[in-house]
Amino acid sequence: MSRRAEGIAHGKVILIGEHSVVYDKPAIAIPFHEVNVKAIVGQGELTDGKNTIWFSSKYFNGVLLDAPDELSGIKASVDETFELLNVSPANLAIHIESTIPSGRGLGSSAAVAHAVVKAIFNYYDAPLRKDVQMHLVQIAETHAHGNPSGIDMEATCNNSPIWFQKGKETKSLMIEKPIHIVVADSGQFGDTRTAVENIRSMYRNNLAVARKSIDLLGDYTFECQQALAVGDLSQVGTCLNLAQQELSILGVSDKVLDKLIMNARNNGALGAKLTGGGRGGCILALAKDEQHAEVLSASLKEAGAYQTWKSVIARH
Numbered sequence: 001m002s003r004r005a006e007g008i009a010h011g012k013v014i015l016i017g018e019h020s021v022v023y024d025k026p027a028i029a030i031p032f033h034e035v036n037v038k039a040i041v042g043q044g045e046l047t048d049g050k051n052t053i054w055f056s057s058k059y060f061n062g063v064l065l066d067a068p069d070e071l072s073g074i075k076a077s078v079d080e081t082f083e084l085l086n087v088s089p090a091n092l093a094i095h096i097e098s099t100i101p102s103g104r105g106l107g108s109s110a111a112v113a114h115a116v117v118k119a120i121f122n123y124y125d126a127p128l129r130k131d132v133q134m135h136l137v138q139i140a141e142t143h144a145h146g147n148p149s150g151i152d153m154e155a156t157c158n159n160s161p162i163w164f165q166k167g168k169e170t171k172s173l174m175i176e177k178p179i180h181i182v183v184a185d186s187g188q189f190g191d192t193r194t195a196v197e198n199i200r201s202m203y204r205n206n207l208a209v210a211r212k213s214i215d216l217l218g219d220y221t222f223e224c225q226q227a228l229a230v231g232d233l234s235q236v237g238t239c240l241n242l243a244q245q246e247l248s249i250l251g252v253s254d255k256v257l258d259k260l261i262m263n264a265r266n267n268g269a270l271g272a273k274l275t276g277g278g279r280g281g282c283i284l285a286l287a288k289d290e291q292h293a294e295v296l297s298a299s300l301k302e303a304g305a306y307q308t309w310k311s312v313i314a315r316h
Contacts, residue, residue: 004042007118011035011100012107012155013183013284013311014275016243017164017221019199019252021149022045026165026219028173028225030154031106032183034102034309039115041123053078053089057096064094073143077113077136081120084132094119103189105276110152133157146193161313163225179313182286182296183275185193186256187306192277194280195252204249213246220246237270237286244273252278256304261285263272263303264296 010033018028022065044054055064055071064075082089094116100108116134121128137153145152161173202210220239227235244261248252253261257274264272264285272285285300287293290312297308 001187003123004280005119005122006041007039007120007122009037009111009114009118009156010159010169011037011111012152013181013282014105014151014155015161015284016224016239016273017217018105018276018278019037019196019247019250019272020214020217020221021151021166022147022196022212024166025214026163026221026225027149027151028161028221028228029151029164030161030181030311031155031159031222032309032311034311035098036185037096037098037100037108037111037115039112039119040097041116041119042093042095044091052091054093055096056093059102060100073109074113074116074142075138076143078116080127080139081117081136084136085120085124085125085126092123101185103281104185105190105192105274105278105281106183107152107156110137110141111156113137114153114157125174130157146196161228171313173225175313178231178237179228179232179233179274180290180293181311182285182293182308182309183268183282183298184260184264184285184289184300184305184308185282186260186280187304188254188256190277190279190281192230193281195277195279199250199252213249216246217243222224225313233270233286233288240271240273240284240286242267244288247274249280252260254279255276257281257283260300260303260305263299267296267299268292270295 013030013032015028021027042187084157100106141148154170163171163173173233218244224239248278260283261272271286275284276281287296293310300308
C-alpha cells in the first residue's frame with residue numbers, strides 16, 4: 001500500500017456570545033463531535049509535475065493550484081505548512097471527508113484546516129506544536145472570514161467546552177450537569193462576514209443601540225457561565241433566550257431561524273437561539289433531558305429543519 005496519513009477535527013457550536021466576541025466580549029463554545037472532518041494525505045497519481053497537489057472533496061476535485069476562491073484559505077495554509085516543514089510536496093493528494101455542512105456556523109472551514117494541517121504533519125512524521133497548528137489554521141480562517149475572532153479554530157481543536165475571549169487565554173469551562181442540546185439546520189447558507197460588517201455599520205449609524213446589545217450579550221454570557229457552573233439549566237435557557245433577543249436587534253437573525261426558534265420554545269425548550277453567524281445557518285435548543293431532545297428534534301424537522309443533531313455535553 002502507498003503511504004498515507006490522516007488528520008481529524010470535529011465541529012463546534014457557539015452556545016452564547018457570537019458577534020459580541022468580535023468586540024472583546026466572552027463567548028462559550030462547545031465541541032460538536034456529531035459532525036467532523038477527516039483529511040487524508042497520500043501519494044498522488046498525477047504525472048504532470050512532481051510538485052502538483054491533487055485536492056478532492058465534495059465541492060472540488062482537481063489541482064489545488066486551480067481551486068476556486070472558496071478554497072483560497074486552504075491553499076494559503078497548505079503553502080505555509082510545506083514552507084514551515086521545509087519540504088516540497090512530491091505529487092501529493094489531499095482528500096477531504098466531511099460531515100460538517102459548510103456555511104452553517106458549525107466550524108467547517110476551521111475544522112478542515114485543522115484536519116489538513118495535522119494530516120500533512122503526520123505524513124512527514126513531524127511533531128506539531130499547538131502554536132504552529134493555530135498559526136496555520138489562522139491563515140485559512142483569515143481568508144474565509146476576513147478578521148475572525150479565533151473562536152472557531154479554538155473550539156474545533158478542544159474536546160471540552162471553552163470560555164473564549166479575544167486576546168486572552170482560552171480556558172476549559174466547568175459544567176456541573178450534562179446539557180442536552182438539539183442543533184437544527186435551516187438549510188440556508190449563512191454569511192458571517194456580511195453579518196459582522198452589518199453590525200459594524202450599525203455601530204457607525206446607531207452606536208447607542210449597537211453598544212447596548214453587545215454589552216448585554218457579554219453580560220448574558222457571564223450569567224450563562226455561572227449557571228452552567230452550578231447546574232441551573234433553567235437559567236442557562238433564560239440566558240440563551242435573552243441573547244437571541246439582542247441578536248435579533250442587531251439584525252443577524254431571520255424569519256426562518258425565528259420560526260425554528262419559536263417551534264423549539266413552544267415545544268418546551270429551556271432556551272433557543274441562533275448559533276454562529278446567523279442570517280442562515282443553524283439554531284440550537286436546550287432540552288430538559290435526552291428524551292426531551294428527541295421530542296425537540298422531531299418537532300424541528302416537522303417545522304422545516306433541513307436536518308437536526310442531538311448532542312450531550314457531559315460534566316467537566
